[in-house]
Amino acid sequence: MIYYFCTQQGQQIAELQAVSAGSVVTFNWTKYNSATGSFDAYATESGASSVIQNLADGCYQVSFTEGGNNYSFRAWVFNSWLQVTAAVTASTCTSFHLESTVTGSTFIYYDITSNQQLVLAPNDTYAWYEGETRLATQASFTTYDVPAQNTDYRVEVRNRAGCTASSTVTYQSVVPEAKFSWTTSQKGDPQYSNPQAPLEVQFNNESLNADNDKFEWFLFRDISAIREEASTATEPVDSIMEVLTDMNPVYTYENSGRYMVKLVAAKENPNFTCRDTFYLSDYIVVDTSLVMVPPVFTPNGDGMNDVLKIKTRSLESLDFQILNRWGRTVHHFKKSGYIPEDSELAAWDGKIGGKPASAGVYFYVVDAVGRDGTRRKRKGFIHLLR
Structure with missing residues (x-):
């Protein structure tokens, strides 16, 4: 029989209890001595039950006589403690590594018949979480889902004793997330739905974690003009009409057409620069004449x-x-x-x-x-x- 007790490092809270059928008996407690391969006297107590407390790891045996019958019981106890530390390593523009370091008690067990030492594996299990979402069940792992904001990650560890420990680490984001919307004060004709040229467009920067001076807005030419030129071109067609670098630029489309816009946002780090790209989900349509x-x-x-x-x-x-x-x-x-x-x-x-x-x-x-x-x-x- 093995009993585990979850505690802190250096603390002994293990205990054992022996109970008779109701008679007052003498309980003789002994503890296994691995140096001699025998049991040494540990405690003696009379009564209908006996409890020994604050026990160190080891094998304990209790014997007593009741009603002319001799009884003997044996049990192992382990004071189990567990600590874990979470860390972020190898952070890049595309991934980062979450790593856990675990320390805990050692479960040393002896085969009583041969006095052979056996070390019981801790059988640690792991669970990584972002909020309440479980991400992985390994001790360490690399994630390619890189957030554009500082994010807490928690690892929970459980050992063979059922004891648990957890640690939280904050990922300091090194990547931006590009995003924007656009507005115009010109209302589209209800009959035709789209505004007309000249159309002044306000680009609204909604990017996260990017440097304020590191935005590039690529304004594409009218898609019909690009396709028409590409249909007869023998070399790649330049599809960019304008490149803007303001944080929230304003641009006037002088001619009708359908225009795509791309935003590239960047964040500079000590050893590298990360970039992210965002395209409009649809064209800016400036109505025809x-x-x-x-x-x-x-x-x-x-x-x-x-x-x-x-x-x-x-x-x-x-x-x-x-x-x-x-x-x-x-x-x-x-x-x-x-x-x-x-x-x-x-x-x-x-x-x-x-x-x-x-x-x-x-x-x-x-x-x-x-x-x-x-x-x-x-x-x-x-x-x-x-």
């Missing part, structure tokens, strides 16, 4: 729909003509240079030569150039009602 002419307007002076307004998006220039049923130009509106985003241009007040035009059907011709370089030509008709 657009011209919309309403089919009806009513220049009757009631303050409602009195002026023909052309809705535009991402235009560099606009040439708009009104023709009567005989094909003669009766009104000409022209706009070039910067056209405010998402504009509604008052293109015709319903007058010809300063006089109200007759109600009826008129034709229009649009010739516009968008910021995306696309020429937009459109023809149609307008109902002028009074």
Whole structure:
């Protein structure tokens, strides 16, 4: 029989108890002496039970006589203590090593018949945790899940005696985590959902554990332009439009298109520099050029729909003509240079030569150039009602 008692190093709390069937007997306690291979007297006590306490490791035997019968019992006791220290070693940009160092009591056991010494293995078991999440069951291990913030790791050890010890170590992060979002004050047209050029974008840096002066923002060209160029290129195509280094840059997209952005964040350490890359999950879409002419307007002076307004998006220039049923130009509106985003241009007040035009059907011709370089030509008709 072996009994283990969990305690601290240097302390002896082991105890044994012997109990008779109810009679008062004399309990003779002896302890095994490995030097002689025999049992030496240890304690004698009379009563219905006997307890010996604060025992050192070893084998103890108790004998007594009750009702004419001789009884003898033997047991081993071990005062078990356990200590563990956790440490972080070999920290790099891609991994770090968690290591535990365990010290504890030695369980020395003897075969009584041969006096042969046997050392019982501690049979330590390990469990590493981050919070309540178990990570590993080895004494030491390398993790490639490197956090971008200081993180506590705990190791718990249990030996063959069922005694436990734990230790916590803080991993001091050497890596950054790149992340960002973007916003714009321009609202997209509900009909088309995307904002138009020129589009001012605020990049919001949400990176963790990076140095404030070590950000690189790679703004890619319009993906359609890249693909078109790549389709005929014999050498790699340069896909980068701009590289910014501010922490939270602002950039204006002058032309429509679909744009990818990549952020590289860095953290400098004494012997190396770690970097992390983050891409947008989708493109920044700057809407294509657009011209919309309403089919009806009513220049009757009631303050409602009195002026023909052309809705535009991402235009560099606009040439708009009104023709009567005989094909003669009766009104000409022209706009070039910067056209405010998402504009509604008052293109015709319903007058010809300063006089109200007759109600009826008129034709229009649009010739516009968008910021995306696309020429937009459109023809149609307008109902002028009074």
